[in-house]
Structures are given as C-alpha cells and as structure tokens.
Amino acid sequence: MTPSPAPSSVSWTQRALFFLVVYGSLAAGSLWFAYELRFTGANVVGAEPAKVDAFLHMQRPAALLWVVPLKFLLLGLAGQFRGVFYYFRLHDALRMAGALATATLLMLLLPEVAGAVTATATFSLPRGVTLVDFNLSLLLFVGFRVSIRALRERFSGQEAPAGVVERLVVVGAGRSGEQLVAELRSRRGHGLEPVCFVDDDLAKHGLSIHGLPVAGSPEAIPQLVDKFGVTEVILALPSNSAKRIREISAIASRQGLRVRVVPSMADLAGGRVRATDLRAVSVEDLLGRQPAQLDDAAIGSMIAGRTVLVTGAGGSIGQEICRQVAARNPGRLLLLDRCEVLLYQTEQALVAAGAGALITPLVGDVTDEARLREVFTRFRPELVLHAAAHKHVPLMESQPGEALKNNVLGTALLARLASEHGVEQFVLISSDKAVNPTNVMGASKRLSELVIQGLQARPANRTRFVAVRFGNVLASSGSVIPLFRQQIAEGGPVTVTHPDVKRYFMTIPEAVGLVLQSATQGEGGDILVLEMGEPLRIVDLARQLIELSGFRPDVDIEIKIVGLRPGEKLVEELQLEGEHYRPTTHPRIRRFVGARPDHAALDRLLADVRALLPLERAACKQGLRALVPEYVPYVD
Known part of the structure; x- marks a missing residue:
C-alpha cells in the first residue's frame, strides 16, 4: 500500500492571507449587494437619481474601506481564524454571528457620532443598508462554512473500505446516538454504515435524525434485519439501563447480530474518547451500577x-x-x-x-x-x-x-x-x-x-x-468471570455450581x-x-456472557450444573x-x-x-x- 503523503504545513502568513481573501470577499460582497438592494428598483421610488448615484458610487466604495477591515478584525477576535476551516459546528456559528452582530451594532451607532446620513458621509451608512448587510453577511459567511463542511463530509473517505460494510441499527435516539451517527457520516470509508435508529420513546417513532428513520422500538430489530439488512446493533443507552441492555442483547443474540456500546457521555464530554470508539458489551454494563460519588476532598x-x-x-x-x-x-x-x-x-x-x-x-x-x-x-x-x-x-x-x-x-x-x-x-x-x-x-x-x-x-x-x-469483584483474579470467559473460549461447557446460587458483585x-x-x-x-x-444469579450471568460472546446458551455452549463446592453458600x-x-x-x-x-x-x-x-x-x-x-x- 502506498503511504499517504505527509500533510504540508501552512504558515501563519499563508493562513492569514487565505482568510483575508475568503472573508474579505464575503464581507465586500455582502455590503456591495446591500447597497444594490437598498438603492435599486422599488426601494428608491421618488428618490433623486443623483443622490442614489452618490450613495452607490461615492459612499459605497468608501464604506468598503472600513467595513471590511472592521468585520475582519471582529471575526479574528471571535477566534474564527484559529479553527480548522472545514470543521464548523453550532458554537462556531454562534461566535461568527456574534462578531457580525457586533459589527452591525457599531455601524448603526456611528451615525450618532459622525453626523447625519448623507452620500458624502463615509461613516454614516443608511440604516437599511446596515440591516440588509447583516442578514446577507450571516447568510454568506455561515452558508459558505456549512457548504465547505458538507462538501468535505460528502466526498472525503469515499474509497471503498476493506472487507464487509457493517450496517448498524443504533439503539437510543438521544444525544449519544446522534453524536455517533454524525461522526460516522463525517468519517466515511471505515466500514460502518448506520441505517436506522430504534428507541423506547414512542414520541420519536417515525421521526428522522441526520436523515435516518427512528424505525420503532428495540423489539423491532428482527424485522429490521430484513428491511434494512442490519448486521450489527449499537447501544447508545444510559449506563443505568442494565436490564434493558440485557434484554436487547438477548434479542440481538437470537438474530446472530454483534452488539457494541457507545462510550458514556462522561467519557465523551471529557474528551477521552470519540463517539465512534465502540466497544463490546461488558459485564459491567450488565451490572448497571451507577458510579459511586466519592468525597474526593x-x-x-x-x-x-x-x-x-x-x-x-x-x-x-x-x-x-x-x-x-x-x-x-x-x-x-x-x-x-x-x-x-x-x-x-x-x-x-x-x-x-x-x-x-x-x-x-x-x-x-x-x-x-x-x-x-x-x-x-x-x-x-x-x-x-x-x-x-x-x-x-x-x-x-x-x-x-x-x-x-x-x-x-x-x-x-x-x-x-x-x-x-x-x-x-x-x-x-x-x-x-x-x-x-x-x-x-x-x-x-x-x-x-x-x-x-x-x-x-x-x-x-x-x-x-x-x-x-x-x-x-468483577474480573478479579480467581473470580467466576475470567473462568466463564475461558470456558466459553474453549467451547464449553460453562460450569455453574447450582442454579439458585447468587452473589453480590x-x-x-x-x-x-x-x-x-x-x-x-x-x-x-x-x-x-x-x-x-441486589445479588445476581450466577447462572443468569453465565447465560449473558455466552450471549455477549455471540453464542446461544445450551445450544452452542452448554451450561453444566456441577454442584456446590466445599464451603460454598447459595447466597452470601x-x-x-x-x-x-x-x-x-x-x-x-x-x-x-x-x-x-x-x-x-x-x-x-x-x-x-x-x-x-x-x-x-x-x-x-x-x-x-x-x-x-x-x-x-x-x-x-
């Protein structure tokens, strides 16, 4: 395989020049067309032609000389020149809108200082021009950045992924699921294609998120295998949904589907992982215990x-x-x-x-x-x-x-x-x-x-x-979990001492x-x-581990009851x-x-x-x- 070329470094001078050309053109274009919209057609009925020509040919060129640098300065103060150009999200749009609104406010206040609005007054722009310029600027600047991001997401990573493409149903049409789909769609070519959502919230059924339908509840997964060609189930559920995770894992196991989990919102918010850092369902997920709040001080x-x-x-x-x-x-x-x-x-x-x-x-x-x-x-x-x-x-x-x-x-x-x-x-x-x-x-x-x-x-x-x-303690040395995993890896049987034995975990x-x-x-x-x-039945834990490994209990992997060991109790x-x-x-x-x-x-x-x-x-x-x-x- 031919190695990818090393990314070329861009100097700050080149970066500043690029933004000056792009943003300068957008700022100049919005102000230019604001004058056109204000002083042409029905908007100037009854106005003196000479006065209109003066605004268009005298004030407009002069205004470009200070309005464009003003917007450029305020956008720079809002951090618009530090970000990667094709990464643009809501907080970037809000900061950009704030910078443009500040420029508009200054343009509206200047006539109060510079005097009456006349064609020869460079800093006293007509209020209609200023307001139209703000709307055009917002449309052009935000629209341009969104278009660049959309084009990049559409055409980047279009090379065919190696191997089979996994078609995903995302369980949970909430924030975690939305982030996962957004990131998968922005990073194509990795062999993962989300095709639909399922969610227990009936109000979300029939809606769509990022163009994907919310196709019903998780119990509909067997039908979605045929309808959408689903090959994998992704859980984007809260960490306290242990019972639901067990139920959905069982549904997926019966359909022969692999189940993976989106990282927790705490990990996502902390920046430790990305939404696409999927992992297999663990025993900790099935336990469903909320992290204890400690007095760290x-x-x-x-x-x-x-x-x-x-x-x-x-x-x-x-x-x-x-x-x-x-x-x-x-x-x-x-x-x-x-x-x-x-x-x-x-x-x-x-x-x-x-x-x-x-x-x-x-x-x-x-x-x-x-x-x-x-x-x-x-x-x-x-x-x-x-x-x-x-x-x-x-x-x-x-x-x-x-x-x-x-x-x-x-x-x-x-x-x-x-x-x-x-x-x-x-x-x-x-x-x-x-x-x-x-x-x-x-x-x-x-x-x-x-x-x-x-x-x-x-x-x-x-x-x-x-x-x-x-x-x-789950997965500690000598505990039952590592033993079960070893027995499953060896093809079984998984040995349980008694069908009613329970343990705290x-x-x-x-x-x-x-x-x-x-x-x-x-x-x-x-x-x-x-x-x-609550204590867990060990035989239930064994069944869930077998299902998490992609097998069917007592069909692919036998569960064998071997009798209580010396000194063992049914419940501690x-x-x-x-x-x-x-x-x-x-x-x-x-x-x-x-x-x-x-x-x-x-x-x-x-x-x-x-x-x-x-x-x-x-x-x-x-x-x-x-x-x-x-x-x-x-x-x-």
Whole structure:
C-alpha cells in the first residue's frame, strides 16, 4: 500500500492571507449587494437619481474601506481564524454571528457620532443598508462554512473500505446516538454504515435524525434485519439501563447480530474518547451500577503527603488500591507483596501512569515479622491498607492452616506493628463471606475482624482500625468471570455450581473507591459494609456472557450444573446476628456495630489459632468452629 503523503504545513502568513481573501470577499460582497438592494428598483421610488448615484458610487466604495477591515478584525477576535476551516459546528456559528452582530451594532451607532446620513458621509451608512448587510453577511459567511463542511463530509473517505460494510441499527435516539451517527457520516470509508435508529420513546417513532428513520422500538430489530439488512446493533443507552441492555442483547443474540456500546457521555464530554470508539458489551454494563460519588476532598486529605503502605499490592484489589492512591499525591507509596512477578506488574503499571517517583516496591510476607518490622522502622507508614489474603474458597478448604496463618496471624502481626509504630489508620479488606461463614476462608476473615477490634482496645493504642466488607469483584483474579470467559473460549461447557446460587458483585474501581471513602468514615473498631445492590444469579450471568460472546446458551455452549463446592453458600449475607446498623455520611457505606472482644482475650485467641495450624484438616476445622461459633464447617 502506498503511504499517504505527509500533510504540508501552512504558515501563519499563508493562513492569514487565505482568510483575508475568503472573508474579505464575503464581507465586500455582502455590503456591495446591500447597497444594490437598498438603492435599486422599488426601494428608491421618488428618490433623486443623483443622490442614489452618490450613495452607490461615492459612499459605497468608501464604506468598503472600513467595513471590511472592521468585520475582519471582529471575526479574528471571535477566534474564527484559529479553527480548522472545514470543521464548523453550532458554537462556531454562534461566535461568527456574534462578531457580525457586533459589527452591525457599531455601524448603526456611528451615525450618532459622525453626523447625519448623507452620500458624502463615509461613516454614516443608511440604516437599511446596515440591516440588509447583516442578514446577507450571516447568510454568506455561515452558508459558505456549512457548504465547505458538507462538501468535505460528502466526498472525503469515499474509497471503498476493506472487507464487509457493517450496517448498524443504533439503539437510543438521544444525544449519544446522534453524536455517533454524525461522526460516522463525517468519517466515511471505515466500514460502518448506520441505517436506522430504534428507541423506547414512542414520541420519536417515525421521526428522522441526520436523515435516518427512528424505525420503532428495540423489539423491532428482527424485522429490521430484513428491511434494512442490519448486521450489527449499537447501544447508545444510559449506563443505568442494565436490564434493558440485557434484554436487547438477548434479542440481538437470537438474530446472530454483534452488539457494541457507545462510550458514556462522561467519557465523551471529557474528551477521552470519540463517539465512534465502540466497544463490546461488558459485564459491567450488565451490572448497571451507577458510579459511586466519592468525597474526593476527604480522601485526598487523608492520603496527600502521607506514606501509605498497601499489602497484597500485586493482586487485583491491591493493584487498583495502588493506582487510586498514587493518583492522590501520597508522599510515598509502599507496595508490599510476596509474589515478585505480580509486584513487578504493579510497579510497571504505576511507572507507566507517571507515579514512578512515588512508589517503593517491597518483596515481603505479612507473616514475616523481621521483614515487616524493618519496613515499619525504615519507612514509618502513616496509613496501612491491608489487602493481602488467601481468598480462594476451595483451596483454603483443603489447607485450612495456611488460611489461618496468612489471614489471621498475618493480619494480627501487621496490625500490632502498625499500632506499635503509631500508624494513624489501618484498613482491613474483609469479605461478605465472614458473615455466618460456611468455609475456612470466611471464618479466617471473621477472625481477622476480631483481631483488629481487639487491638483497637489495646491500652495506649493510637491507631484507628477499620474493617471493610464487600462481595465479589468483577474480573478479579480467581473470580467466576475470567473462568466463564475461558470456558466459553474453549467451547464449553460453562460450569455453574447450582442454579439458585447468587452473589453480590462490584467493579474493582468502585470497590476500591468505596474502601478509600470508608477509611474517612470509620471510627476505631468499626466494621463497614459496602452497599452492593441486589445479588445476581450466577447462572443468569453465565447465560449473558455466552450471549455477549455471540453464542446461544445450551445450544452452542452448554451450561453444566456441577454442584456446590466445599464451603460454598447459595447466597452470601452481610450482617451477623447481634450486629446493629448505624448510618454513615455516605449512602453506599453502612456501619455495623456489635459486641467487641477485649484486648485481654486477643492473646488467648491468637494462641488458639497457632495451636490449630499443625492439626489435620478436619480437626483444624472443628477447632476453628470453637473460635468462630457461627462458623458451620464443610465436612469431607
């Protein structure tokens, strides 16, 4: 393929000369014809011919010498010479009209200063000429720019696109859909041709936008496949339309149509993307949660200038915590993880984001007292965000001692050192599985909550300890979404443990943002729970993922029910018996208050946990039940 020639540069002198010729000609032409319209034909009945000739042949040439430069100056002040000539939209037209109106106003006011309107008065133009000139100027200037844009859009990119042209039905005849069609029509040759809109608003049916009909509701898509040859569905819907997105995706899937999504209006308004930057429908779209409104000022004041330690920095949650903390200007960000590969990935992601000068990656284990003491002594962290944990339920069922060692004893060690070194705040990432647990992982998380509550009551403690519970995080490592995607890519089956199993879901950025917000809300010893909406049935999620991948559930890809795994519940809970709800200042953060262990019992609790580590699996679980009475262990 022959490479495109490099665009030639245009100097400011050439640019000014071009606009002078074009706009000067338009301004001169409008004033010239304004005189013609005012002083010819029926408009001059009864006027003296000599006087008319004087206006046309004496005042008109003289007026051109100052009116044309005046308009040129005002158009320049309105920024008309800085824009790309063939890009012209409503705000450009309004600025142009404002400049021309200002010129007209000056032309009307000058006779009040220069004296009566006569053929020999250069600066006192007849009011009729001035008003006609304004209308002609507006018509010529705006019409010329619109014509240039229309011709460019009509004839640019007319080369035949490589491959098949996709014929699009745009779902949503609102602002996003309109922007998409406008941009697609202005950038031809890319293989995407919008053919119609559909919308749930009955008032829009039968109307047209940019020449395309609003052909009915989304339920009409099967008929539009035959009528317009539709091959692809584009969703231009609000982000809170999750239920509707699921329904339309199912309709499209049954017709074998690919579904893609227009970027959100927030991204479009921020200039981060264009309307034509289409993407596939994601699980986040199906979740349909509105972004949480965070108190950025409070979070920023908690982080800015401070030394922040993040444990488990290589994990999905830990990496997002690091990213959001780094964006709020900490004095230093310490990244602690025992897996050097994951730690390196987090480090590189932060370096690429421009945070390389802030971060210090540290290889270390939260159960290694010597290493942790070195970190606290050397770097003196002021805020600790503890995300390091064993979280995989089936794996921890088979080796409960490892879950207790890492999740309970590791948390106890880290929290104790934080208290000893005067850390201002310590945030534990807990789980909804800690509530009435049926698995070792959940029970270990419940014990870690008790540990920080016990340390909160420690004499002379100055650290504020807070635990934050939340549910499954979409696309995090070890979660069900990546597993389903892998199974779909392999042709199935997609395995679901039980048809009625439900889980709470959040996106990673939302969960982490609310964790940071929780750190500004909690009082010492609090357990905070994030609002996660309604739980989703996993089998429904599996069906939707299959449909999003372009397959039909139980036809192209089988959904196989394999039975609950060891320690798995049908539905997770959020509140323990005896815990009482207390509101916070944030609508998506809840505080639960219950009986707290005293510090004196903490050492005995940790000693009992250590005694369980060497025990055989079943004995370890039974011993764990004695420490967490609400725990119901899975018996092999």
